[in-house]
Amino acid sequence: MALPRWTIAIAGPLVALIIAATPANADQHLTASSEFIQSLADRAINTLTADGQTPEMRRQEFRGLFREGFAINGIARFVLGRYWRGASEADRTEYMALFEDVIVNTWADRFSEYSGEKFEVQQAVNAPSAHKAENVAIVRSLFFSDPQTPVRIDWRVASRGDIYKITDVSVEGISMANTQRDEFSSVIRSNSGEISALLDILRKKRDG
Amino acid sequence: MPLLKRGSGRILGVALLAVALTACAGTPNDDPDAAADVEINDPLEIPNRFIFAFNVGLDQLVLQPAAVTYRDLMPDELKVPIGNLIANLFMPLSFLHSMLQGDFERAEMAASRFVASAPTLFLGNPFPDRAPVYEDAGQTLGVWGAGTGPYIMLPVLGPSNVRDTTGTIVDFFIDPLGIVAGSQATIGRGVGSAVLSREGNLEQVRDLQRNSVDYYAAVRSLYGQRRVAEIKNGSLEATQAAPTIGLELDFEPAPKQSSAATTQ
Numbered sequence: 001m002a003l004p005r006w007t008i009a010i011a012g013p014l015v016a017l018i019i020a021a022t023p024a025n026a027d028q029h030l031t032a033s034s035e036f037i038q039s040l041a042d043r044a045i046n047t048l049t050a051d052g053q054t055p056e057m058r059r060q061e062f063r064g065l066f067r068e069g070f071a072i073n074g075i076a077r078f079v080l081g082r083y084w085r086g087a088s089e090a091d092r093t094e095y096m097a098l099f100e101d102v103i104v105n106t107w108a109d110r111f112s113e114y115s116g117e118k119f120e121v122q123q124a125v126n127a128p129s130a131h132k133a134e135n136v137a138i139v140r141s142l143f144f145s146d147p148q149t150p151v152r153i154d155w156r157v158a159s160r161g162d163i164y165k166i167t168d169v170s171v172e173g174i175s176m177a178n179t180q181r182d183e184f185s186s187v188i189r190s191n192s193g194e195i196s197a198l199l200d201i202l203r204k205k206r207d208g
Numbered sequence: 209m210p211l212l213k214r215g216s217g218r219i220l221g222v223a224l225l226a227v228a229l230t231a232c233a234g235t236p237n238d239d240p241d242a243a244a245d246v247e248i249n250d251p252l253e254i255p256n257r258f259i260f261a262f263n264v265g266l267d268q269l270v271l272q273p274a275a276v277t278y279r280d281l282m283p284d285e286l287k288v289p290i291g292n293l294i295a296n297l298f299m300p301l302s303f304l305h306s307m308l309q310g311d312f313e314r315a316e317m318a319a320s321r322f323v324a325s326a327p328t329l330f331l332g333n334p335f336p337d338r339a340p341v342y343e344d345a346g347q348t349l350g351v352w353g354a355g356t357g358p359y360i361m362l363p364v365l366g367p368s369n370v371r372d373t374t375g376t377i378v379d380f381f382i383d384p385l386g387i388v389a390g391s392q393a394t395i396g397r398g399v400g401s402a403v404l405s406r407e408g409n410l411e412q413v414r415d416l417q418r419n420s421v422d423y424y425a426a427v428r429s430l431y432g433q434r435r436v437a438e439i440k441n442g443s444l445e446a447t448q449a450a451p452t453i454g455l456e457l458d459f460e461p462a463p464k465q466s467s468a469a470t471t472q
Contacts, residue, residue, distance in 0.1 A: 075456035131454045167453035173437025179429045186425030
């Protein structure tokens with residue numbers, strides 16, 4: 001039995017209206033940010049904690065994930081703070097490369113000590129964005145180094161269209177970007193505002 | 209509800225804040241790279257670094273060995289009750305400060321943790337069903353709106369600031385444990401919790417010493433951020449750090465950087 005024509009006449013626009021009114025678009029980036037973190041973490045755990053890897057292999061894999069998942073340039077520049085402006089082009093280039101190398105080495109080696117820890121994404125909330133074109137989400141997660149006392153890790157994820165990047169990681173409320181920035185500016189300040197002392201230390205850390 | 213509990217201290221807070229802010233007010237700055245610079249309030253940096261070096265030495269000589277000994281020699285079955293006992297002894301103070309902060313939810317958490325453990329207090333509450341909450345006078349002053357004041361490295365006690373040092377002194381007099389059981393009890397609890405938390409942080413501290421570019425500055429930064437997080441009791445707003453990092457430098461796929469392949 002065919003439906004009366006009037007039902008279609010009403011139902012058609014109604015369906016369209018419901019689809020349009022669904023608030024999916026507004027907070028879509030929250031879901032997508034959570035999924036982004038979960039999948040990045042899964043890949044990191046799978047590839048970096050696998051058996052029989054040399055430190056070099058682990059570092060190479062971590063570098064790939066780090067470049068894909070983190071706003072490295074934005075973070076590196078933020079961490080240098082006001083001293084970015086005074087730095088020469090050569091210093092900036094070297095600094096960017098060193099910053100990435102040192103983080104890659106440190107974190108790839110840390111991953112070698114993990115095995116079988118559980119990681120659980122909990123919720124994502126909107127955070128203020130300094131840029132109109134970008135959404136920012138804070139994705140809250142728990143890392144279970146032991147089952148009783150999970151560590152709270154909050155990921156700040158900025159997104160533009162289909163591009164999602166982590167701009168900061170907070171562990172128990174302590175921001176990695178802020179900590180790194182405080183350290184770097186302390187080194188530079190005690191060297192009368194010259195970035196060279198910091199580059200020296202970073203070079204030693206990379207090679208050490 | 210959160211607005212209400214924060215609001216109750218606000219009136220007193222505004223008065224304290226006005227005084228405190230004059231000490232640490234920054235000038236507005238148009239430079240985007242400097243905009244997020246939080247001016248580090250450490251006018252005593254030179255003596256602080258000196259005391260820090262002393263504390264690090266003391267840690268290596270006394271606290272770290274004590275923590276390692278505890279980790280290696282204390283039977284695991286006893287570690288849980290000992291940890292719980294020490295946590296429980298903080299609950300009366302946490303209850304008092306939760307009340308002073310107008311945070312009745314956490315006051316209830318502290319009270320029920322303590323009461324539930326009372327029958328087995330010296331067995332250390334073998335089956336805690338409530339997580340401990342930690343509140344102190346420094347946090348209460350923070351909730352009331354007091355600024356931190358300059359950073360202070362206290363001998364033996366470690367990182368602090370003017371607000372939290374004031375809090376430590378206040379707590380020495382108003383801690384219910386001290387009133388009921390005497391100051392030996394609070395000192396004993398303090399020593400115990402120092403060893404236990406050091407035991408919990410053995411790897412993290414070693415990692416930080418090895419990987420930081422300026423250990424003193426790293427500890428100062430961590431202390432300041434941790435206190436902010438503790439005052440906000442882990443609410444998500446507490447973690448809105450680094451909001452100025454956008455994607456404008458990373459919107460395009462990152463160019464291959466030259467030193468990448470040559471890294472050891």
